[in-house]
Amino acid sequence: MKTAIIYASTEGQTRKIAHHAEDFLQGEGHGVTLRNATDAGDLRLSEFDAVILAASVHAGKYQSEIVAYAKDHANALNQVASMFLSVSLGAAGDDATEWSALRCYVDDLKNDTGWTPDKVEHVAGAFKFTEYDFFRYWAMRWMESKRDPSAPAGEDREYTDWDRLDKTLKDWTRARSAAS
Ligand SMILES: Cc1cc2nc3c(=O)[nH]c(=O)nc-3n(C[C@H](O)[C@H](O)[C@H](O)COP(=O)(O)O)c2cc1C
DSSP, rough: EEEEEEEEEESSSSHHHHHHHHHHHHHTTEEEEEEEEEGGGGOOOOGSSEEEEEEBBTTTOHHHHHHHHHHHHHHHHTTEEEEEEEEEGGGOOOOOHHHHHHHHHHHHHHHHHHHOOOOOEEOOOOEEEGOOOHHHHHHHHHHHHHOOOTTTOOOOOEEOOOHHHHHHHHHHHHHHHHHO
């Protein structure tokens, strides 16, 4: 399957996830084009069998560049098999309030852009203290103290479940291949 992966990332974890998805899908025999959302304007989505958009949550919102991309290309996205990878720290836990909020962020994205992905996958992200400025560092230390109080404070820590992501990609591409 010819697949485009278009992502936005603030501290780098969604970029890592997008590159991992590229490697995994190529290993499965698919052709993959990977682009940052700011550099994807020239892609003709109608030439792809599937499109994956990936972005992360910051204070309840996705990066403006992925929102702009989805809005500008909503018609094309709605005509191709599409998946949204929503990266967040809420997805690393099982707090019902956080999960409810995550679903609202996706609904907001759909409403704002007019794009309705066939599949939404919530992917656990990472603490990247080495990437944060002063304000973010202390805001995230607070989040960390609530989420993972026994973990060493202020250290980068990844929660992404790579095996689960691989299985999601494999199942979805198989289902799409069977359907086409
Ligand atoms: C300033 C800031 C705000 C964040 N807000 C949220 C949030 O509202 N909900 C959530 O689940 N995760 C939140 N996160 C966690 C990020 O989604 C997570 O760190 C993710 O891995 C970031 O991906 P990126 O490195 O691709 O930007 C926040 C992170 C930062 C730094």
